[in-house]
Amino acid sequence: MLAVEGVRVTLGDAEVLHGVDLTVASGEWVTVIGPNGAGKSTLLRAVGGAVPCQGRIIIDGTPTSALPRRRRAQLVATVAQQPVVPPGMRVLDYVLLGRTPYIAPLGRESAQDLSIVEQVLDSLELRRFTGRELETLSGGERQRVFLARALAQGAPLLLLDEPTSALDIGHQQEVLELVDRLRQERALTVLATMHDLSVAGEYADRLVLLAEGRVAADGPPEQVLTEELLALHYRARVRVIAGEFGPIVVPVRLS
Amino acid sequence: MATLRPARLRPGWLAAGIGAVLVALVAGVALGPVTLPPGSVAAELLNLIPGVDLPSGLNEREIAIITELRLPRVVLGLLVGAMLSLSGGCYQGVFRNPLADPYLLGVAAGAGLGATMAIAFRAGAVLPLAAFAGAATAVVATYLLGVAGGRDRTSATLILAGVAVSSFLAAIQTYLLQRNVDTIREVYSWLLGRLATNGWHEVTLLLPYALVTTVVVLALRRELDVLSVGDTEAASLGLHPQRSRMILLAAASLGAAAAVAVSGLIGFVGIIVPHLVRMLAGGSYRSILPLSLLFGAAFLALADLAARTLIAPGELPIGVVTAFFGAPFFVLVLRTTRRVSV
Numbered sequence: 177m178l179a180v181e182g183v184r185v186t187l188g189d190a191e192v193l194h195g196v197d198l199t200v201a202s203g204e205w206v207t208v209i210g211p212n213g214a215g216k217s218t219l220l221r222a223v224g225g226a227v228p229c230q231g232r233i234i235i236d237g238t239p240t241s242a243l244p245r246r247r248r249a250q251l252v253a254t255v256a257q258q259p260v261v262p263p264g265m266r267v268l269d270y271v272l273l274g275r276t277p278y279i280a281p282l283g284r285e286s287a288q289d290l291s292i293v294e295q296v297l298d299s300l301e302l303r304r305f306t307g308r309e310l311e312t313l314s315g316g317e318r319q320r321v322f323l324a325r326a327l328a329q330g331a332p333l334l335l336l337d338e339p340t341s342a343l344d345i346g347h348q349q350e351v352l353e354l355v356d357r358l359r360q361e362r363a364l365t366v367l368a369t370m371h372d373l374s375v376a377g378e379y380a381d382r383l384v385l386l387a388e389g390r391v392a393a394d395g396p397p398e399q400v401l402t403e404e405l406l407a408l409h410y411r412a413r414v415r416v417i418a419g420e421f422g423p424i425v426v427p428v429r430l431s
Numbered sequence: 432m433a434t435l436r437p438a439r440l441r442p443g444w445l446a447a448g449i450g451a452v453l454v455a456l457v458a459g460v461a462l463g464p465v466t467l468p469p470g471s472v473a474a475e476l477l478n479l480i481p482g483v484d485l486p487s488g489l490n491e492r493e494i495a496i497i498t499e500l501r502l503p504r505v506v507l508g509l510l511v512g513a514m515l516s517l518s519g520g521c522y523q524g525v526f527r528n529p530l531a532d533p534y535l536l537g538v539a540a541g542a543g544l545g546a547t548m549a550i551a552f553r554a555g556a557v558l559p560l561a562a563f564a565g566a567a568t569a570v571v572a573t574y575l576l577g578v579a580g581g582r583d584r585t586s587a588t589l590i591l592a593g594v595a596v597s598s599f600l601a602a603i604q605t606y607l608l609q610r611n612v613d614t615i616r617e618v619y620s621w622l623l624g625r626l627a628t629n630g631w632h633e634v635t636l637l638l639p640y641a642l643v644t645t646v647v648v649l650a651l652r653r654e655l656d657v658l659s660v661g662d663t664e665a666a667s668l669g670l671h672p673q674r675s676r677m678i679l680l681a682a683a684s685l686g687a688a689a690a691v692a693v694s695g696l697i698g699f700v701g702i703i704v705p706h707l708v709r710m711l712a713g714g715s716y717r718s719i720l721p722l723s724l725l726f727g728a729a730f731l732a733l734a735d736l737a738a739r740t741l742i743a744p745g746e747l748p749i750g751v752v753t754a755f756f757g758a759p760f761f762v763l764v765l766r767t768t769r770r771v772s773v
Contacts, residue, residue, distance in 0.1 A: 226663045249669030256667075262527075262659035264714025269438045269656070276657050277669035282650050285437060294435055306435060329668070 177202040177365045178223065178333060183231035185218050192218045194389040195231065202332075205359060205366040207376045209400070210386035211410050216369040217257060219386065220337050223367065224254040235333060249277035253326035257337040261310050267321055268306040271297060274328030296327045299361075300354065316347035320354070327358065334359075336368040340375070348372070352379050377401050377422035385409060397422040438656070438715030440722070448725030452509060455732035459505035460497055462740060467493060476502075503628045507693065508732035510634065510641050511626065512700055514690035516727020517720060518683035519701025520708070521648050524655035524716050525676050525683075526586045532701040533687035535590060536680070540597035541569025542691040544604045546621050551611040558621075559636055559692040565600070566688035572596050574680070586676075623748030624697035626735050633693040644686030648720060651679055655716035697731070697750050699757025704730055706760075 180198040184191060193215045200206045208216045222229040225240060225248055233240045235251050243251070253274070262270070274296075275289040297303050300320050305313060310321060319339065326334060336355065340348035356379060359366055370376040376383060377397030385393040385400050387409040393400045401423040406414050417424045461472040467489065474487035475497050489497075518533035526535070534540075545565025549558040573596045577589035608615055628634070654675045657665050662672040687701070704727040705719055712718045731753070738749040 221663075224667050226666055245666070245671065246669035249667060252667070254664070254667045256664055260659075260661040260664060262714075264709070265656075265659065266438065266713075268435055269715060270660075272437055273657055273660065273668060279653070281654075284439070284653065290435055290437065297435075 177204070177236060178367065179232075179234040180219075180223065181232040181234070183219070183222055183229050183233060185215070185222050185227055185229045187218065187227070192389055193222070193229070196386070196389070196391055198384055198391065198394070200333075200365055200367050202365055203359070203363055204382065205356070205368070205380050206382045206384060207368045207370050207380035208384045208386055209370060209373060209376050210392075214386040215389045216386055217337050220254070220335050220367065220369055224252055224335050226254070246277045249329060249331070251331050252333045252335060253329035253331035254335040255322045255326045255337065255339055257341065259322050261318070263311060265310050266306070267302065267308055267310055267313070268293070268297075270310050270321060271302075271324045271328050274325040277329060292330065293324075293328050296324050299358070300324050300327070315342050316344075316350065319343060319347070319351050323351070323354070323358075327362070332363070333365045333367065336366065338369055338371065341371060348375060355379075373401055373406070373425040374419070374423070377425075378419070379421075401425055438713055438717055440718045441712070444712045444718060444722055445725075448722050448729075451729035452725055452732075455509065455729040455736075456505055459508065459732045459736050460501045462736060463496075463501060464743060465493070465496060467497070472497065499630060500628075503631045503634055504626055504735065505732050507628055507633050507637070508626050508735040509728040510637050511690045511694045511697065512704075512731025512734075513724045513728040514637070514641055514644060514686040515697060515700040515731070516704035516723040517645065517648055518687040518690075519727075520705035520716070520719050520723040521655070521679055521683040522701070523705055524658065524719075525679050526590065527659060527661075528586075529706065530702065532699075533683060534696070534698075534701070536573045536593040536684060537569030537596040537600065538566040538684060538687045538691060539696050540600040540604070541565035541567070542688065543622060543696065544569075544600045544607075546695070547604045547607050547614075547618050550614045550617050550621070551607050559633070563688050563692035566684070566691055569596050569600055570680075570684040570688070574677075620748065621695045622750075624695035624750035624753075625746075626694055626738075626749055637689050637693050640685055640689035644682050644689075645724065647682035648679060648686075649724075651675060651682075652716045652720045655679065655720070659716075695750065697753055699753050699760070700727060700731055700734075703753075703757050703760050 178200040180196055183193055183196045185193040196219060208219060210216050218227060221227045223233055240248055271293050272285055275285055275293065278289060279285055297306060300323065302320055302324055305317065310318065313321065340351055343351060355366060358364060380397065382395060383397050383400040384391055385405060392409055393405055401416055403414055403416050406412055413428050413430050415426045415428050417426060457469050457472050461467045461469045471487040471489050474485040475489060475494060477483050477485055515533055522531040522533055522535055523529055542562040542565050545561035546558055549555060549561035573589065573593045576596065577592035608618060654670060657668055657670050658672060658675060665672045705723045708719050708722040708726055712722055734752045735749050738747040738752045741747060
């Protein structure tokens with residue numbers, strides 16, 4: 177589904193990613209972890225086309241450099257780390273923005289666009305919020321609306337940049353369960369970044385550990401979430417406990 | 432379950448906007464030193480449509496007052512108001528800043544300098560042209576300067592470039608005024624705005640630009656809604672944010688420059704009207720822009736009516752009338768706006 181080959185990204189004068197290779201199979205959930213400044217968000221933004229990069233990014237067999245913007249937006253949908261909340265915009269209109277890649281530049285949304293949005297709203301239990309202004313919703317509700325806009329894009333590849341960082345522990349689980357359910361229902365491929373290592377391991381099929389702009393480890397959660405790797409790359413002392421859905425990472429005081 | 436109703440221009444609001452324009456049109460033509468009955472005015476206005484011939488009971492002199500004196504002035508007011516409000520609404524969307532107005536990128540300073548030069552060098556006949564050239568040059572300079580600022584063509588660098596260009600041009604203008612003190616009065620009167628007409632001359636000057644601006648801005652009004660989520664997300668939705676923004680700014684600046692060239696600097700219309708529309712009819716640019724066009728037209732035509740009748744036979748500068756209502760409103764917006772993002 178997605179192949180990232182030797183991707184380098186330069187922000188300002190500094191090269192942030194130094195040749196990253198990564199593949200995500202169709203229907204797979206891969207989560208990128210790594211310490212602050214490792215380049216996780218930059219990698220996601222490069223895949224989403226938000227920052228220019230060297231190297232190749234191939235989606236469904238086509239290099240993204242050969243894809244027109246609208247076509248690319250039909251294949252890749254992104255939920256940003258902190259999406260902009262436009263003042264005064266209603267939930268329905270916000271989710272409808274997801275249909276932009278299908279609406280002709282001078283056109284308006286069709287009945288089909290509306291019915292797709294309606295179905296997404298129902299599936300995320302957002303129907304009762306459609307007339308509310310996005311600003312007035314709680315953090316958990318907003319995150320579902322952000323997700324709804326991305327789903328309305330109808331793209332097979334979903335990029336989630338820290339989808340739960342603004343949520344409490346209960347809403348984190350709710351949103352991630354929702355993503356997992358939607359992934360199965362809609363045959364989505366998910367590439368996410370996450371800070372909470374235990375949660376990352378519980379939901380992803382595979383983890384990619386990024387450190388200083390390079391892939392340091394890539395594999396199932398049990399192979400990546402090891403005390404040695406985390407000590408090396410995070411400079412953290414942790415204990416890793418086997419859990420029902422993957423390793424549980426517990427920080428332990430240093431001295 | 433209720434059916435989903437996306438943000439669109441609602442027919443009721445469209446009808447209200449058209450109604451406001453018609454009221455302003457008839458009132459503007461009927462009222463003045465010689466007051467004409469509104470019914471007769473409406474009949475004479477309809478008679479301008481080919482094939483219509485209604486009895487109005489007006490004599491030839493009164494008909495001439497309508498078609499040669501008042502109608503051109505009212506139509507000019509409608510066009511200028513429409514352009515300033517439409518450009519203002521467009522600027523607010525492009526910059527995601529509720530306090531942006533069409534003068535933000537140097538239109539006012541450029542037009543001011545052009546007009547001052549025309550007056551100072553005794554070339555009053557080319558004043559509209561000079562003001563237009565000044566405004567257009569200023570916006571182009573702002574844009575080039577803003578883009579030269581770096582690869583990140585953010586709104587903030589454009590606005591800062593606008594501030595720099597405006598200050599620079601204002602400095603030249605002040606210098607010119609100091610050197611030609613005898614022209615201060617005339618320049619000052621231009622700066623406050625006036626809708627003086629010489630037959631249909633000014634209307635025909637403005638009309639082509641107004642049409643281009645209207646068509647381009649209204650055609651792209653959905654893109655303004657998409658731009659409201661920011662450049663990065665708009666790009667991930669398949670838009671070219673920089674390109675859309677440049678086209679919208681160019682079109683809006685063209686309309687504003689052309690309006691300023693024939694009317695002088697009329698403040699606050701570009702801020703008040705889009706905000707009223709936003710409060711009344713919702714925050715989508717798909718309704719804000721067309722309604723700003725209509726209500727802006729009606730507002731300025733009525734403001735001009737006040738300007739020329741309140742102290743008749745004298746005349747208030749129209750900028751005084753719009754600012755008198757606009758400034759308190761401006762403060763209200765400042766105090767109630769939750770977020771000012773540049």
